Amino acid sequence: MLFNSYVFVFAFLPIVLAVFYLLGQSGGRRLAVTWLVLASLFFYGWWNPANLGLILASIFFNFSLGLMLNKTERGTTKAKSILAFGVAANLVSIGYYKYANFFVDNANFVLDAGWNFDTIILPLAISFFTFQQIAYLVDAYAGETSEYNFLHYALFVTFFPQLIAGPIVHHKEMLPQFEFGNIYKFASNRLLIGATIFAIGLFKKTVIADGIAVYATPVFFAADSGVELTFVEAWTGALAYTFQLYFDFSGYSDMAIGLARMFGIRLPLNFFSPYKANNIIDFWRRWHMTLSRFLRDYVYIPLGGSRRGPSRRHVNLMITMLLGGLWHGAGWTFVIWGALHGTYLVINHGFNHVRVEVFGRPAEGGAAGRAVARVVTFVAVVVGWVFFRAETFPGALAVLEGMAGMNGFVLPQQVGAALGPIGDGLAAMGWQFTAEAPAHFYGMRSIGYLALLMTIIWYLPNTYEIMQRYRPAMEVYAHSKIPTIAGLRLQWRLTPGWAAVGGACACIAILGMSSVSEFLYFQF
Amino acid sequence: MRNRHKNLRYFSLGFVVTAMFVGILNWTVDPYGIYGVSIEGVNTAKYAISNHMRLHMAVAVEKIAPQSLIIGTSRAGLGLDENHPGFTAKPVYNLNMPAARMYELLRYLQHAQAVRPLKQVVMGLDFLSFKAAGGEYVGDFDDGRLASNSRNWAVRRLPDLVATLYSIDVLAASLGTLIVRNDTCLPRVAPAGYGVDTVAANQCKVARTGHRKMFLDSEQEFLLDLYAKYDFTSRTSGRSSFAIFREVLRFARRHDIDLRLAILPVHARQLMVIDIAGLWPAYERWKRTVVAIVAEDANEHGGNAYPMWDFSGFNHVSTEPVPGPRDNKNQMTWFWESSHFKKSLGNYLLDRVLGTETAAPRPKPDVGVRINTANIEERLRDARAGKRDYQQNNRTDHTEIVAIKKDIDG
Numbered sequence: 001m002l003f004n005s006y007v008f009v010f011a012f013l014p015i016v017l018a019v020f021y022l023l024g025q026s027g028g029r030r031l032a033v034t035w036l037v038l039a040s041l042f043f044y045g046w047w048n049p050a051n052l053g054l055i056l057a058s059i060f061f062n063f064s065l066g067l068m069l070n071k072t073e074r075g076t077t078k079a080k081s082i083l084a085f086g087v088a089a090n091l092v093s094i095g096y097y098k099y100a101n102f103f104v105d106n107a108n109f110v111l112d113a114g115w116n117f118d119t120i121i122l123p124l125a126i127s128f129f130t131f132q133q134i135a136y137l138v139d140a141y142a143g144e145t146s147e148y149n150f151l152h153y154a155l156f157v158t159f160f161p162q163l164i165a166g167p168i169v170h171h172k173e174m175l176p177q178f179e180f181g182n183i184y185k186f187a188s189n190r191l192l193i194g195a196t197i198f199a200i201g202l203f204k205k206t207v208i209a210d211g212i213a214v215y216a217t218p219v220f221f222a223a224d225s226g227v228e229l230t231f232v233e234a235w236t237g238a239l240a241y242t243f244q245l246y247f248d249f250s251g252y253s254d255m256a257i258g259l260a261r262m263f264g265i266r267l268p269l270n271f272f273s274p275y276k277a278n279n280i281i282d283f284w285r286r287w288h289m290t291l292s293r294f295l296r297d298y299v300y301i302p303l304g305g306s307r308r309g310p311s312r313r314h315v316n317l318m319i320t321m322l323l324g325g326l327w328h329g330a331g332w333t334f335v336i337w338g339a340l341h342g343t344y345l346v347i348n349h350g351f352n353h354v355r356v357e358v359f360g361r362p363a364e365g366g367a368a369g370r371a372v373a374r375v376v377t378f379v380a381v382v383v384g385w386v387f388f389r390a391e392t393f394p395g396a397l398a399v400l401e402g403m404a405g406m407n408g409f410v411l412p413q414q415v416g417a418a419l420g421p422i423g424d425g426l427a428a429m430g431w432q433f434t435a436e437a438p439a440h441f442y443g444m445r446s447i448g449y450l451a452l453l454m455t456i457i458w459y460l461p462n463t464y465e466i467m468q469r470y471r472p473a474m475e476v477y478a479h480s481k482i483p484t485i486a487g488l489r490l491q492w493r494l495t496p497g498w499a500a501v502g503g504a505c506a507c508i509a510i511l512g513m514s515s516v517s518e519f520l521y522f523q524f
Numbered sequence: 525m526r527n528r529h530k531n532l533r534y535f536s537l538g539f540v541v542t543a544m545f546v547g548i549l550n551w552t553v554d555p556y557g558i559y560g561v562s563i564e565g566v567n568t569a570k571y572a573i574s575n576h577m578r579l580h581m582a583v584a585v586e587k588i589a590p591q592s593l594i595i596g597t598s599r600a601g602l603g604l605d606e607n608h609p610g611f612t613a614k615p616v617y618n619l620n621m622p623a624a625r626m627y628e629l630l631r632y633l634q635h636a637q638a639v640r641p642l643k644q645v646v647m648g649l650d651f652l653s654f655k656a657a658g659g660e661y662v663g664d665f666d667d668g669r670l671a672s673n674s675r676n677w678a679v680r681r682l683p684d685l686v687a688t689l690y691s692i693d694v695l696a697a698s699l700g701t702l703i704v705r706n707d708t709c710l711p712r713v714a715p716a717g718y719g720v721d722t723v724a725a726n727q728c729k730v731a732r733t734g735h736r737k738m739f740l741d742s743e744q745e746f747l748l749d750l751y752a753k754y755d756f757t758s759r760t761s762g763r764s765s766f767a768i769f770r771e772v773l774r775f776a777r778r779h780d781i782d783l784r785l786a787i788l789p790v791h792a793r794q795l796m797v798i799d800i801a802g803l804w805p806a807y808e809r810w811k812r813t814v815v816a817i818v819a820e821d822a823n824e825h826g827g828n829a830y831p832m833w834d835f836s837g838f839n840h841v842s843t844e845p846v847p848g849p850r851d852n853k854n855q856m857t858w859f860w861e862s863s864h865f866k867k868s869l870g871n872y873l874l875d876r877v878l879g880t881e882t883a884a885p886r887p888k889p890d891v892g893v894r895i896n897t898a899n900i901e902e903r904l905r906d907a908r909a910g911k912r913d914y915q916q917n918n919r920t921d922h923t924e925i926v927a928i929k930k931d932i933d934g
Contacts, residue, residue, distance in 0.1 A: 188529045195535060207692060496534040503538025511546060514691040516556070516684075518575035519622060519663020 001046040003198075003255045004206050004513050012043065016160075017191075017262060024184030032184055033151045036263070040158035044124065051123040055158065058093070062086065062133040063153050069140035083141040087134055094130045097122055102330035125164045127327060129157050131294055136171050138298060145171060152178045161259035165252045167270040167290040173474055174265070183264030189494055192502070193470045194261030196492060199506035200463050201254025206512025209248035212453065215240035216389070219440050223402075224395035230410040233440040234402025236450065241389045242382050243453045246275065249288070254463050257473050268293075269473040273462045275381070278373040280344040281352075283381060289476040291327070295320050313349070318342040328388070333396060337387040344380055374458075412437035415444060466492050547689045555697035556688060557713040557720070558583040571710040572697035573720055577621045578628070578664045579684060582635060584718030586671065589640040590617035595629055596648025598622040599788045599863065602722055603870035604648065610878025613643035618719060623750065626653050626765040627660035630772050634672035642781050646877055647772070648788045651798065654765040654810055657755035723867070726860045734852035738861040743797050744928050746863065751801045756810070766813050773821045773830060784877045785818070787811070789835035789869055789891070792842045792914050793921055794862035799911060800929050808904050815900045834895045834903060835873055838910025841887045846921065857885070 001008045016039045023032040045052045065086040072079040097120055104115050139145050148156075148171070156174045157163075177183065219237025223229060229237070250271035260267045274287035284292045300320045306313040318339070325338020365373065383400065390396035401407060409431040416423040416433030427433060464472050469491065492498050554561045555572040557580050562568050573580055591613035594604045601620030608616075619632055629647065636642055666684075667673050674680045688694050704710060709728035712721045729738055757764045776783040798807050815832070822829030836842070847854040858869045871883035876892045895903055915922050 188532045192532050192535055211692075494531055496531060499531040499534035500538030500541075503535040503540075504542040505538075506535075507539045507542035507546070508692070511690055511695060512692040514687050515693045516576060516579065516687045516691060517664045517666070519578065519665075 001043050003252065003259070004202060006513065009202075009510060009513075012039075013259070013262075020263060021184075021186040025186060029181070029184050030151065033155055033178060036160075037151060037154045037158055040155070040160040040163060043160040044158065044163060047124055048121075054093075054123050054126070055129060058090075058129060058133065059154050059157050061089065062137060063148075063150060066136055066140040066145060066148070066153075069137065070143075070145065074141065074143050079141055083137060086137040090130050090134050090137075094126055096120070097126055099326075099330045128163065128166055128168055131168055131298075131327075132157060132171075135294060135298055139171065146175075148175055159260070159265070161256040161263075161265075162267055165249070165256070166288070167253060167256060167268045168294050169267060169290070170293075173268060177265050180264075187264070190264055191262050192494070192499060193467065193472070194258045194263075195506065196258070196499075196502035197261060197463060197467060197472055198255050198258030199502055199509055200466070201251045201256075201258055202509035203505055203512070204247040204251030204254060206509050208453065209244050209246075209251060210512065212240050212247070212449070213244045215442055215446055215450075216244050220389050220391070220395065220399065222440060223398040224391045226394070226398070227439075228407045229399060229402030229440065230407050230438050231402060231405045232409070232411060232447075233438050234399050234407075236440065236442065236446060238382050238386050238399055238403055239450050239454075240446075242275075242385050243450070243457070245385060245389075246271075246457065247453075250274075250463075261472070266471070266474045268476045269464060270476075271462070272464065273457070275378055275457045276374065277377050278370055279377055280341065280348045280380065283377060284341075284345070291324065293476050295324050299323055310349075310353070314346045317345045317349070321345065333387045333390055333393060336393070336396075337384050340384050340387060344384075408432060410434055410438050410441075412441065418444070461490055466490055469493060543690065546695055550689045550694050550698050553698035553701050555694060555701045556580055557718065558684070558688060560587060560718070562713050566705055567701050568712050569704055569707050569710040570701055570713050570720075571704055571707075572701060573713065574622075574711050574722075576664055577720065578666070579669070579688075580718070580720065581619055581621055581632065582669045583681075583684075585617060585619060585632070585636045586639050587718055588615050588617050590615045590619075590636060591640060591642060592616040592644040592646075593633070593636055593642060594618045594620070594646050594648070595633060596620055596788065597624045597650045597653060598722075599650055599790075599865065600648035601720070602726065602860065603788070603865040603867055604646070604874060605867050605870060606719065608871060608874040608878065608880075609882055610874050610880040611644060616644075620648075621665075623662055624650075624653055625656060625659075625661055626768040626772070627656070628662075628665055629653060630768050630775065631661075631665075631667060631670055631672065633772065633775060635670040637775075637779055637781075638671035638675075641779065644782045644784075645776065646784050646786065646874065648786055649814065650788055651803075651807060651810055652750055654756055654769070655751075655754050656758040656763070656765045657753045659760055660758045660763065660765075660768075726864075730855060730860070731852055734850055735847050735854070735856050735859075735861065736849050736851065739791075739793060739846055740924065740928065742861040742863050743793065743925055744932075746794075746797050747801055747925075747929050748932050751798070751803060754801070754803055754806060756806075766817060769814065770817050770821070773817065776830070777821070777825065783830050785830055785832040786873060786877055786892075787814075787832070787834040787836050787895075789842060789858075789865050789873065791844065791846075791859045791862045791865075792838050792910075792918075793846070793925060795836070795838070795842075795907070795911060796915070796922060796925050797862060800925050804911075808907075811895075811904065812900055815895055815897055819897045829896065831877075832895055833873075833877060833892050835869075835892045837903070837907050838914055839888075839891050841869060841891045843914060843918075858887075 001012060003009075016036070019035055019039075020032050023035055041052060041055075044055060065082055068082050069079060069086075072082060100120055108115055136145065152175050153171075155178060156169070156171055159169075159174070162169050216237050219229065219233060220241065223234075223237070253270035257267045257270070268290050270288060270290050272286040272289065274283055277283035277286050300316055303316040303319060304312055305316060319342075321342030322335060322338045325334045325336070325341070328334045328337070383403075386399045386403075387393075387396045390399060409426070409429075411423075411426075411431060411433055413433045413435055416427065416431075419426070423431075423433065492502070551559050552561055553567050555567075555570055556576045557570050557573050562570075592611045592615070594600050594606055594616070596604075596619075598620055601618060601622075604618060606616040606618040617636075619636065621628060621632070624632075633642075633645070669680055669684055671680065709725055711725050713719070726738075756766060773783070775781075795807075798804060811834070818829055818832050841858050844856055844858050847856070857866070859865050868883070868885070869887070872887055873892060875881055875883050893899070893903065
């Protein structure tokens, strides 16, 4: 079931909420939690009931190992073996489902082995629930878990708002919340705040992300099919995808956070205006924050982090980012994307180091410097997304060639005429204005729309700033609190007016879920 | 208690008021022309209707309840006039859908019959309608909305009603319709009408780019997409379009419909496109099979065949010279581009099919021939010869189309 489906919004969610609060109010907390677990499993099984076996087995397995680890003395061979076995079993499971085909395909290519392997359908959300439970095992080994109740543990893994696409929650931030009696009592303001955050997320997904996708999809399709793209076409596709991905993913995280809030649960923050980042290190503190946290705590730091000198640190960063890339999908373009971001991070750390050497401290940079830094960071991220989105490596290169102007700068004649002196200036710089528009030039309106989205992304407050009064999400990093903007005018409040705005936003977002099928025909 | 939930009630209020506003706006502006609200200069220029013709046509048939139909692809829509005096049973409705496949034509015929029994039907036959490889229908077709599918109004109309009042696309289309209200170059719906008029839109195209560019654009679309992977049989259903055509005849017999069939005229360049696409054998097979099916049906009904005309082929009309590149002054008499004929030719076609004499100017009588099993082979031979001659005498036209094909094949 998708959050942006009628069956979810109008049937599943209201029923689950109503029954949860009825059970909770009448004192049956255990029943209420059981209900949420069952509802979450139903939500999960909606796509493919066959996957229920896998997630249930995974829960029983990891919970049992956690119990054993709790009872075993830390550091002993027995504890180490249990942990190693648990982590290995989880990795084998995800490796089989997610990476077996990738591995066999590549082995066939390299060894010309001709192995035949049926395509394995990836069970939904396996990357998310596997990672959450590996973290749990590692912490159980370190003695950082309590004796959790099984129902609560099952809910921690399956809780439907975060099950499919994160945030990747940590047991320490979730399980204590289930103990808190207050969440079982209905509170209308909590529901309202949750519904408003959900509405903002749904709006981002159905209205903005789905709307901009029409500019991205055909450009990447063309590039993957070997079509040469001109400058404007390539940038249109790359930027459209950059925005689509952001509004889609951050919208989904908002929805998750809003849904959990309706049940009185706070989820960790997952996106915090990543494209406002002034450097790549900052970008990764704002983009898919719970994944960054997981990779830092369970990959980068165990590898040694920055403790073994700068060169080892760079190697660790690269390994972490390569694994991060592979986590997103079993394909070489994802690996390249990870490598690219690893390289960016290494450069960023090197640059910071040089600045400290030269200036004695990291230079702050003026407004202009920050603006340049933001643009450079953004372009670096866009280049990364090209690899992330393209189906093939040559497809990604084709888009990048177009963006670099290697296939020329072409606009239709009408646009040249409409631009007046600017058009003349561009012509002088070598731009061509042709009678026939390039196939993937979608008119000045598309450029205007992209500019509008860029403005929204860079200059408007994000969901958490808008909702800042009501502590919408948990901070992911203890040291970096969600900054509050004093005097923010676009700040949602518990007033009738703002409540009505939330309702209107929900309505428009739901309108975005349906479309009337159409047939595009050249004659018109 | 009431006060405690005050803000939640305002949230609901915001939701409901927005929903009502959007619903009323979409209903009033009616961008797909299905609610019958059209005010000249406000929302008659319904540009968004073009991509939703199947929805529009299904609703229009219910509103108009025609006794006579013109049915076919956009060729019928742009070239045949429902006000032609040859129709005796009124109202007449021009039921045309872009690139309509045979299955769709059958289903819409059944739909119209379920709304009101039909008396007279002129069916325009188009080679494209028999393509079933990509499926038996395209784009916005939906069986569920047809009266022949369900007698229950709610089952039939409610999904469209909800989607066309409550979706963001429709909201955008409504706002767009209000913005372009004075643009005379868009498909139009007459006030209180349910027909779609695209003549003015085509006239604007001629004025803007000239005929030749329109020819080239259309030919490219056919070579690239419409005629690509041509097959008479659907891969999904395994059914052949000929079987569906047979079903059309059976349906007409069962309901005593006066059915007249016409292979619609195309410009000679369209026949070149078919040839260059490698579809000439399929094209001949199409004509032969259609003629055979009509004959088979006649044999089952005492030799009384549904009349069928062939307006395609090479003749002084179809070989009408195309104005040169960038010539946007000279107007063609009979065609918009390769695939679409003008009403001037359509009126003559309806004259022949309906037995009237109203068209002016009138082409010579070799345009449009009654075909049957007796003369089909001769027709096909003539066409082959005509094709050779046209190719020889119109080198530039031929080379132009070959160039498009080469460009596509890379």
